[in-house]
Amino acid sequence: MGEMAAQLVYAAPDAPCELVAVVDVQSDRAAAVGETLGVPAYGSLAQALAAVEADAADLRLPHDRHAAALLEALAAGLHVLVEKPLATTAADAQAMVEAVKRSGRVVAVAENYPHLRAVRAAAEAITAGRIGELVALRSTRAYRIGGVWVRDGWRTGVGPAAGILLDQGTHHTSLLRRLAGEVAAVSASPGLSAGDTAGLSLRFASGVLAQSLYTWQTPATVVQTEATAYGTDGRIDINVAYDTADGSAVLTAAGKPPETLAAGEYYYDSHAAMVADFAAAIRHGHAPVVDVADAGADLDVVLAAARSLAEGGREIRVGAGAA
Ligand SMILES: NC(=O)c1ccc[n+]([C@@H]2O[C@H](COP(=O)([O-])OP(=O)(O)OC[C@H]3O[C@@H](n4cnc5c(N)ncnc54)[C@H](O)[C@@H]3O)[C@@H](O)[C@H]2O)c1
Structure with a gap:
């Protein structure tokens, strides 16, 4: 990277x-x-x-x-x-x-997901009530790990830095927290290989529910619908493209044609936006979009999910409700 x-x-x-x-x-x-x-x-x-x-x-x-x-x-x-x-x-x-x-x-x-234009546009639309009341969220991160990402071998297997939850979990947790606020509890289930595939159920403090699926065991597609936000009046799909400028956010409301909220996005543009935000925070003395407290809240969810995996899938409370 x-x-x-x-x-x-x-x-x-x-x-x-x-x-x-x-x-x-x-x-x-x-x-x-x-x-x-x-x-x-x-x-x-x-x-x-x-x-x-x-x-x-x-x-x-x-x-x-x-x-x-x-x-x-x-x-x-x-x-x-x-x-x-x-x-x-x-x-x-x-x-x-x-x-x-x-x-x-x-x-x-x-954490570059909060810098994706598609995520920002979806969050703004939800806050503005464009899909009514937010009810549930679904996210999927599905691809086959390989190439430069396994060069030194620490990312896969069972080492202290390994596993799809540590590698990808904070990405989608940060995305979902942008859309639905703080997570109150999480439970997790393993797939065929726990380090490569996991499913999470998240309950937000607001009562919104989310399911996140992570797997390294299937080929990627050029454009992936990584998250969908479901509201009482419609839904928003967040589409992410890693190799082309085809990422987007699309709102579909009952009885209306789909509306594109963001389009033409290449995944790594969000990395440029992130570095620009970091440089601006230094120059102007303001907080960056993702600070250590924010990233720590994402990590809390991922570590709670890992604990749930280790304890047979029981629900673990996080954030203000944690023991
Ligand atoms: N946000 C994203 O889209 C994204 C994508 C890929 C990777 N990442 C993140 O980037 C980080 C690195 O992942 P990677 O795949 O590039 O790993 P990598 O193993 O390919 O590269 C890490 C490099 O760090 C070097 N290194 C290790 N300890 C060092 C030290 N103390 N001082 C200097 N160099 C040291 C290693 O020699 C290696 O070259 C991880 O945190 C990963 O999650 C983020």
Whole structure:
């Protein structure tokens, strides 16, 4: 993801900040990106900061490395954009939230779904009552994991950073929370292989119900309807496209032709929007769209779902109602 962010976001002519160095403990990877983009490459953040001046770090690391890397970057006085999920444990997430508070730095979490135009348009339409009262939500993240995403092997299997829930769960939780507010409880069921497929039932504080299905065991389609919001007067489909600019949000109300609320969206545009938001938050001193508290709430839901999976699918309360 760091390579993609470097090429798609930081090398773009309208990039909101200047890339000054690339860091990877695998020096060949850093060197390849550095050479392509004409910036120096280093084997650690400390080495980079000894050689170049920087205001911020963008951390795109395996899930169980986020906490230590964030603390190191904050100790160096940097603003930070850190990938999702915020952490892999509640204790790490808590330490991160406290360190951010103490630091006074801007810290954004790279949960890009709230930056998708389709998600923003759907949230606005729901708030404006365009589908009547929101009743239920359904989300599906279904594709086959492979290619660069399994290069180092930490994402799949049974390691501390592995599994589709940790990898994709905060994405759809952040999407659903944008549409329906806070989650009150979650229960989860495994599929054929628990790390690769899981189904979640979520109850929101508002009483809205949601079901989320995650699987890495089926081929992807070019455009996927990742979420549908059902209201008393209509529904909104959120369609996501990873390789083409075909993402959209479409509202269908009883007796009316479908209305396109957002169109022509390429998934990685949301990453550019996210980095632009992070840079603007630093420049203007405001909070980013997704801060550590917000991302921590998504992680709480995912960790509760993992606990439910481990405890036979019982419902686990989260947020204000948690024990
Ligand atoms: N939002 C999205 O659309 C999206 C998509 C893909 C990945 N991601 C996220 O990006 C992050 C990285 O995933 P990935 O697939 O790129 O992983 P990856 O394994 O391909 O790359 C991670 C890199 O980090 C390096 N690394 C590990 N520890 C390091 C350290 N302490 N200092 C410097 N470098 C270190 C590794 O050598 C590796 O090259 C994850 O949090 C993942 O969830 C987000």
